[in-house]
Each structure stands twice: as structure tokens, then as C-alpha cells.
Amino acid sequence: MVKALMECNFEAVFECMPAPFLVMDRDFTIIAVNQAFLDSTMRARDVLMGVNVFVAFPAPEESRKLLQASLERARDKGIADVLPAVSHAVTINGRYEERLWNCTHIPVRDASGNVAYIIKSAQDISDLHPRGLAEIPSLGIEPRDSTAPLPGSVQVLNQSLLATVHHLRRLVMQAPSFMCVLRGPDLVFELVNIAFSMLAGGRDLIGKTLHEGLPETEGQDYPGILKGIFETGEVHVGRKMRILLQDAPDCEIEEHYIDFVAQPILGVNGEVTGIFIEGNDVTDHVKTEQRQSLLIRELHHRVRNTLATVQGVMNTTAKSSANIEDFQEAFSGRISSLAKTHAVMTEQLHQSVSFQQLLTQELGPYSDDHGLRIRLSGPAVDLPSQIAVPLGMAVHELTTNAVRHGALSREEGRIEVGWGLAEKDGERSLLCEWSEFGGPTVAPPSRDGFGSMLLKRVLSQQIRAEVKVDFAPEGFRLRMAVPLHIER
Structure with missing residues (x-):
């Protein structure tokens, strides 16, 4: 069989093959054509031999680009390349006519494995397309109309498959x-x-x-x-x-x-x-759920603490009030202060309030136009709700006491509040000093009322604050250290 193959005249086989074939060198110069190719293109052999394929077969600009790109892929990458449908001119009855071709370009390697020649197989498919050349886009890849191809129209089927692949890839990528x-x-x-x-x-x-x-x-x-x-x-x-x-x-x-x-x-x-x-x-969604869960837990915690605080305020105010009118006035003021602190925290995204805002909402109404009667000085300090609620009530009690018995009970009286941040026992703490001037002579109270109980017990138990008070005759003084980290 090997001997028979060696004796076989491949040139004769090439010439008599029914499918049209053309052979080019690496420069796309025609070096061989078979009779079927001459018949399908209606050209003479001597007219084509030694001529560049693009000179022998002029094509529209877009078709030429497609053909050249396909030939270069076959030559440079060593792979067979298929053009499902491309426009190309032939001579019919002495005139050029555009026809539609299905082209395959196959590389042929030499003994060294390098691409030396390119075989071109070209099938005239103009009569197979359902609407003729006018409906074929210039790029020959995606049809404008997705109507199903005629049975047996392989090139249109390939065209549709390529379009589908490109479309699916775009969908996946986007x-x-x-x-x-x-x-x-x-x-x-x-x-x-x-x-x-x-x-x-x-x-x-x-x-x-x-x-x-x-x-x-x-x-x-x-x-x-x-x-x-x-x-x-x-x-x-x-x-x-x-x-x-x-x-x-x-x-x-x-x-x-x-x-x-x-x-x-x-x-x-x-x-x-x-x-x-x-x-x-779903990161944003999960973190939103986490924040909502945290806020719900915080709400439950605050409601329980607030109810306990209200109950404590009511019981202590009742014990320290001489009559129902005194009770009503004192209880109303304390609940109002508590409500204002909660209102401020509700407006803040992180459920916190600044220390200066707590002071301002209580002492602000007693300030003068020159800012001499009420003086506040200190850095910005945000307090979490667990600290802000009892501190807000403490500021309310200090202000109420100053109005009734201290510096704010006289026109010339004034209050100075200064604060800062410091490390105390390894914790970041708020250090605050409340000082009153120009009021009546101060004397220690004969009994502990709600304010004393709040300062001495509630602040130390709820927020671990250290409070020192001084009932100096020339004016009331208070020093306070509040840890800013609260353990639940």
C-alpha cells in the first residue's frame, strides 16, 4: 500500500477533485488551482498562476479584511480557519458579479514543521441563502434577521452558531x-x-x-x-x-x-x-441585617433600663417631695430631661450624644448674651446611650439645684464646666469639673435627696463613675471621672 501511495500521482488527484481548491505560498501568491476552482470562478489557469490572490480576486473592503485576517491566522498560527460567509467577485459573461462564498483556509507545513503553503477551499453558496447577498452583513458573522436557515444550508447554520456563541458570551460577561x-x-x-x-x-x-x-x-x-x-x-x-x-x-x-x-x-x-x-x-444586605439586629437588641436594652430609671425616679421623688405639687413638678422635670436625652440619641445614627450637647440643653436657657454666666470648655466627646442617659439626668439635677439653691438663683451667679479625656486605670475616661460662683453661701444638705442619690449611687453603680462633691461656702464644686467603655 505504501508503494502504491508513492506511485500515486497526487497532482492528478488534486486536479480531478470535485471540490474547488487553490494553493498559495506564504505571501498569498497563487501557485496551484484545480479544475473545479477554475470552473466555479470562471477563470483561466494562466491568468491566476503567480498572481496575488487579492489581485486575482478583488473584494469589497470589508470582505478583503476578513479574508486577509483568516489567511494570516492560518499562516501565522498554523490552524485551519473558516469564514462561514464572505462576499467575493467573479466574472460571469464578461462582467464582475458579487457572489457569496464559504471559505476554509488550511495550513500546510514543510519538513521543518513551518507553515509553507495555504490551501483555500471555496464553495459558492449564493443560491443557498434565503434572501440573497443583500441580506448578508459586511462582516459575515451575525445575520441581521435571525430567521432559521434553509435545510442543508451549512454556512448559515455556522453563522447562526457563531452569533449564538458571541451573544451568550456577552450575556455571561455582562x-x-x-x-x-x-x-x-x-x-x-x-x-x-x-x-x-x-x-x-x-x-x-x-x-x-x-x-x-x-x-x-x-x-x-x-x-x-x-x-x-x-x-x-x-x-x-x-x-x-x-x-x-x-x-x-x-x-x-x-x-x-x-x-x-x-x-x-x-x-x-x-x-x-x-x-x-x-x-x-450580599455583603451590604448581611451587614444591614446585622445592624438591624444590633439596634433591636440595643432598643430592648434601653427600654428595660429606661423603665427601671423611671421607676427609680418616681419612687425617690415621692420620698423627697413634701406634697403632690412638689412631686408633680420634680417628677415632670426629671422625665422631661430623660426624654430630651433619648430624643437627641434617636437622631444620631450611632445612638450617641455629645457631652457638650447634654450640658447645653440644660444650661443653655440660663446663659446671657455675653457668654459669661455659663462657660463650657472641653473637647468633643461622644457618649454611648448607656452613659448618656444617667449623665443627662445628673446634669439636669445639678442645673435644677443651681437654679433653686445655688449660683443660678442669683443674677450675678455663674457656672463653669470644664472637661477633658485621660487614661485612668488603663481605661479612657471623661474627667469633668462643675464649679459654681456668685451664689448664696453653701451649706451641706441636711438629708440626701434624689440628686444626692443619683450622684452617689446611680452613677457609680450604672457607669462606674467616681464622683466627689464639695459644699464649700463660696460655691458648690463637683469632680467626676467616667469610664467611657461600658461592659454589657
Whole structure:
């Protein structure tokens, strides 16, 4: 049989083949054509031999670009290239006429393995297209009308398949959900859409293993989950799963939560060859739920504390009041102060209030136009609700006492409040000093009322504050140290 092949006249075989063929060198110069090609193009052999293919067969600009790109791919990459439908002119009855061709360009290698020639197979398919040349787009890839091809119209079927592939790829790449394809047991990224790339900080992942592309996932749950899918072939569904990723090359690792489905890609024999992952970044949703849960717990805690505070205020005010009118006035003022503190905190996103705001809402009404009667000085200090509520009531009691018995009971009286921050016993603390001047001579109270109880007991028990009071004859003094960290 080998001998028979050696004796075979391949030139004669080439010449008598029913399909049209043309052979070019690397410069696209025609060096051979068979009779079927001459018949289909209505050209003479001596007119074509030694002529560049684009000179021999002039084509519209877009068609020429397609043909040249296809020939260059076959020559430079050494692969067969197919053009499903491209416009090309032939001479019919002495005039040029545009016809539609299905072209295949096949590289032929020499003994060294380099591409030396290109074989062109060209089929005239003009009569197979349902609407003729006028309906073929210039690029010859995507038809304007997606009407189904005629039975047996292979080139239009190829055209439709290419259009479908391109369309599906665009859908995957632009999908709002993140998607990727991992291949092989080493989990190599084969496809990554835009959403997945953004989740991964815009890194170049194609061709890299999961460990190479996303090294920060090492030690987390996901590599084990994906390897388990590859080994078992079972689908995995994850809900609100925590993952740590680097959002950008120079950024720190950030916490994300994702919903995802990872399913195996099966080969022809049912073996797992890869994994397809699709999902959504639900970090914002999860963190919103966490904040809502925290706020609900905070609300329950504050309601319980507030009810206990109201009950304590009522009982103590009743004990220290001479009659129902005194009780009503004192209780109303204390509840009003408590309500104002809560109102201020409700307006703040982080459920806190500044210390200066607590002072201003109580002492502000007694200030003069020159700012001499009430002087407040200190840095900005935000107080969490657990500290702000008892401190707000303490400021209210100090102000009420000053109005009734202290500096604010006289026109020339004044109050100075200064505060700062310091480390006390390893904790960050608020240090505050309340000083009264120009009031009546001060004498220690004969009995402890609500204010004394609040300062001595409530502040020390609820917020671990250290309070020292001085009933100096020239004016009341109070010093207070309040730890800013509260343990629940």
C-alpha cells in the first residue's frame, strides 16, 4: 500500500477533485488551482498562476479584511480557519458579479514543521441563502434577521452558531451575578465575568489556579468546598457565606458575604472536568441585617433600663417631695430631661450624644448674651446611650439645684464646666469639673435627696463613675471621672 501511495500521482488527484481548491505560498501568491476552482470562478489557469490572490480576486473592503485576517491566522498560527460567509467577485459573461462564498483556509507545513503553503477551499453558496447577498452583513458573522436557515444550508447554520456563541458570551460577561469556570483538579480559572473580576479586585485570573489567583482564600472554607465538588460531583449551595478577599492589589483584606451555587461540569464519560460558579455579593444586605439586629437588641436594652430609671425616679421623688405639687413638678422635670436625652440619641445614627450637647440643653436657657454666666470648655466627646442617659439626668439635677439653691438663683451667679479625656486605670475616661460662683453661701444638705442619690449611687453603680462633691461656702464644686467603655 505504501508503494502504491508513492506511485500515486497526487497532482492528478488534486486536479480531478470535485471540490474547488487553490494553493498559495506564504505571501498569498497563487501557485496551484484545480479544475473545479477554475470552473466555479470562471477563470483561466494562466491568468491566476503567480498572481496575488487579492489581485486575482478583488473584494469589497470589508470582505478583503476578513479574508486577509483568516489567511494570516492560518499562516501565522498554523490552524485551519473558516469564514462561514464572505462576499467575493467573479466574472460571469464578461462582467464582475458579487457572489457569496464559504471559505476554509488550511495550513500546510514543510519538513521543518513551518507553515509553507495555504490551501483555500471555496464553495459558492449564493443560491443557498434565503434572501440573497443583500441580506448578508459586511462582516459575515451575525445575520441581521435571525430567521432559521434553509435545510442543508451549512454556512448559515455556522453563522447562526457563531452569533449564538458571541451573544451568550456577552450575556455571561455582562451578567450582574458573578460567574466563573474552574478547570481540572488544580482549579484553574478558565472564564471570569466582569462581576467576578470586580469581586476579586480586578486581578488577572485567567490561566491561574485558585491558590495563585486568590491566595487569601487559603485556609478558608472555599478551597475545600470546591475540591469536594470536584471529587464527589455534588452541587453545593452556599447562603450568606463569609469570605475574606482583597478588593484591590494594594488594599487590605475585606470581609464579604456571598450567596452562590457551585456545580460540576461533566465530561463525555460523566467525569468531573471543571466547576461552574454563579452567585451574588450580599455583603451590604448581611451587614444591614446585622445592624438591624444590633439596634433591636440595643432598643430592648434601653427600654428595660429606661423603665427601671423611671421607676427609680418616681419612687425617690415621692420620698423627697413634701406634697403632690412638689412631686408633680420634680417628677415632670426629671422625665422631661430623660426624654430630651433619648430624643437627641434617636437622631444620631450611632445612638450617641455629645457631652457638650447634654450640658447645653440644660444650661443653655440660663446663659446671657455675653457668654459669661455659663462657660463650657472641653473637647468633643461622644457618649454611648448607656452613659448618656444617667449623665443627662445628673446634669439636669445639678442645673435644677443651681437654679433653686445655688449660683443660678442669683443674677450675678455663674457656672463653669470644664472637661477633658485621660487614661485612668488603663481605661479612657471623661474627667469633668462643675464649679459654681456668685451664689448664696453653701451649706451641706441636711438629708440626701434624689440628686444626692443619683450622684452617689446611680452613677457609680450604672457607669462606674467616681464622683466627689464639695459644699464649700463660696460655691458648690463637683469632680467626676467616667469610664467611657461600658461592659454589657
